[in-house]
Amino acid sequence: MMFVTALAPAIRKAPEGFLSPADTAAVHAGRRSLLAGAFGAALAGLTKPAQAQAQTEDDPNIVVLPAHSKGLGQGVATNAYGVPSQFEKNIIRRESPGLTQVPQAGVSFCPLQSLFGIITPSGLHFERHHQGWWDIDPSKHRLMLNGSDERMLKRPMVFTVDDLMRLPSITRTHFIECGANSGMEWGNVAVPTVQYTHGMLSCSEFTGVPLRMLLEMCGADFKRGKFVLAEGADGSSMTRTIPVSLIQNDEVLVVYGQNGEMLRPENGYPLRLLVPGVQGVSSVKYLRRIELGDMPYGTKDEVIGYADLMKDGQHRQYTSIQEVKSVITSPSGGQKILLQGQHNITGLAWSGRGKIKRVDVSIDGGRNWRQARVQTPVMSKCLTRFQLPFNWTGESALLMSRAVDETGHIQPTYAENRAVRGSRGIYHNNSIQTWLVTPSGEVKNVQL
Numbered sequence: 001m002m003f004v005t006a007l008a009p010a011i012r013k014a015p016e017g018f019l020s021p022a023d024t025a026a027v028h029a030g031r032r033s034l035l036a037g038a039f040g041a042a043l044a045g046l047t048k049p050a051q052a053q054a055q056t057e058d059d060p061n062i063v064v065l066p067a068h069s070k071g072l073g074q075g076v077a078t079n080a081y082g083v084p085s086q087f088e089k090n091i092i093r094r095e096s097p098g099l100t101q102v103p104q105a106g107v108s109f110c111p112l113q114s115l116f117g118i119i120t121p122s123g124l125h126f127e128r129h130h131q132g133w134w135d136i137d138p139s140k141h142r143l144m145l146n147g148s149d150e151r152m153l154k155r156p157m158v159f160t161v162d163d164l165m166r167l168p169s170i171t172r173t174h175f176i177e178c179g180a181n182s183g184m185e186w187g188n189v190a191v192p193t194v195q196y197t198h199g200m201l202s203c204s205e206f207t208g209v210p211l212r213m214l215l216e217m218c219g220a221d222f223k224r225g226k227f228v229l230a231e232g233a234d235g236s237s238m239t240r241t242i243p244v245s246l247i248q249n250d251e252v253l254v255v256y257g258q259n260g261e262m263l264r265p266e267n268g269y270p271l272r273l274l275v276p277g278v279q280g281v282s283s284v285k286y287l288r289r290i291e292l293g294d295m296p297y298g299t300k301d302e303v304i305g306y307a308d309l310m311k312d313g314q315h316r317q318y319t320s321i322q323e324v325k326s327v328i329t330s331p332s333g334g335q336k337i338l339l340q341g342q343h344n345i346t347g348l349a350w351s352g353r354g355k356i357k358r359v360d361v362s363i364d365g366g367r368n369w370r371q372a373r374v375q376t377p378v379m380s381k382c383l384t385r386f387q388l389p390f391n392w393t394g395e396s397a398l399l400m401s402r403a404v405d406e407t408g409h410i411q412p413t414y415a416e417n418r419a420v421r422g423s424r425g426i427y428h429n430n431s432i433q434t435w436l437v438t439p440s441g442e443v444k445n446v447q448l
């Protein structure tokens with residue numbers, strides 16, 4: 001007997017992405033109990049069919065009728081707003097220990113290792129706050145559009161959230177990635193899990209109205225006005241310059257919807273800007289003001305931070321595009337492969353320039369590459385899921401993924417990136433990630 005669905009538990013997802021000491025001991029002792037009941041038996045069956053047969057026949061999880069098959073379940077609306085199963089309580093956002101001193105100026109990382117497909121559940125969307133999050137009363141929130149002078153924009157206007165929701169809307173699925181995602185890796189810190197290496201990345205279906213339409217309602221003059229300033233309503237006064245060229249294709253949205261419901265407070269409720277493909281900081285949350293002007297604003301968030309420190313010591317400013325990137329999310333750092341045989345390498349690829357064209361996967365540190373299967377539809381500036389079967393024979397393996405986007409950009413190696421960028425930067429690290437699988441099945445972050 002062979003249960004194909006039983007493959008997933010072979011990579012055990014423990015808290016923090018690590019195995020508990022007890023579990024690790026169990027693995028070393030060779031106890032199968034680690035893989036619950038029938039699943040464990042079925043997995044064993046992939047390599048030893050006869051044994052699997054014997055184990056499944058007297059498995060109490062099959063032959064003993066459980067309480068949930070005999071009694072009454074919970075009533076409707078017991079969870080008026082549904083929450084995940086109690087058995088999924090380890091799948092949460094996590095703060096990287098020691099990364100930030102104060103939680104209000106912090107990051108919580110998305111558990112990429114545990115997610116499927118491309119949509120990040122709203123409650124798991126990574127969070128980056130410069131001064132904490134707020135749950136703002138939407139009836140009191142206002143969005144003002146003005147020009148740096150009256151020639152830029154003829155009629156300054158103030159919109160309520162209701163005003164915006166009465167306009168025709170656009171819904172699109174896009175990733176948001178912080179410009180500092182994978183930032184620790186420039187210095188070869190090699191943080192242990194994909195949650196911490198790549199978890200400042202999430203993807204939602206967003207709903208809102210094009211910023212260009214709002215500006216045109218105000219009589220914007222795009223011959224004069226070449227730059228937009230976006231300003232948030234939180235105490236950090238988050239302000240970013242966005243070139244008008246970026247908003248002209250209607251991709252930049254003033255967003256109120258996220259995955260079919262209103263934005264979550266942590267993600268900017270009731271209004272945020274969404275600048276697809278551009279580093280997350282430009283997607284200003286709690287958006288309260290848009291100004292049209294004729295030059296870049298050079299605000300604190302553009303001068304002090306979000307500038308790339310180059311190899312020669314110079315800083316590169318306004319590098320906004322999140323370049324082509326990918327990462328294997330499973331097996332990934334901190335996980336442990338418990339059984340030899342068939343596994344599935346899976347991960348995410350994305351590019352701030354458009355669609356993903358292909359993803360190649362290597363299991364030998366980049367000597368040989370095979371093209372991964374990419375889940376369709378592939379959308380622009382959106383996460384793309386890839387997979388490749390992996391037969392683990394108990395030997396060391398170096399797992400890598402390399403994405404190519406529709407503009408022909410190829411994800412670089414660390415050596416290629418460092419040759420230009422050095423190793424002291426924070427932002428815009430799109431290097432190829434390597435996971436080492438050791439003969440004991442442990443998966444570790446290494447750099448090649």
Ligand SMILES: Nc1nc2c(c(=O)[nH]1)N[C@H]1C(S)=C(S)[C@@H](COP(=O)(O)O)O[C@H]1N2
Nearest residue numbers: 126127128129130178232238267280281285
């Ligand atoms: N108003 C406001 N907008 C903000 C921020 C902030 O602190 N305040 N953080 C920015 C940064 S640096 C990023 S990466 C994204 C993160 O969006 P998220 O918290 O919804 O994931 O929001 C951006 N917009």
Ligand SMILES: [Mo]
Nearest residue numbers: 178179280281
């Ligand atoms: Mo960010």
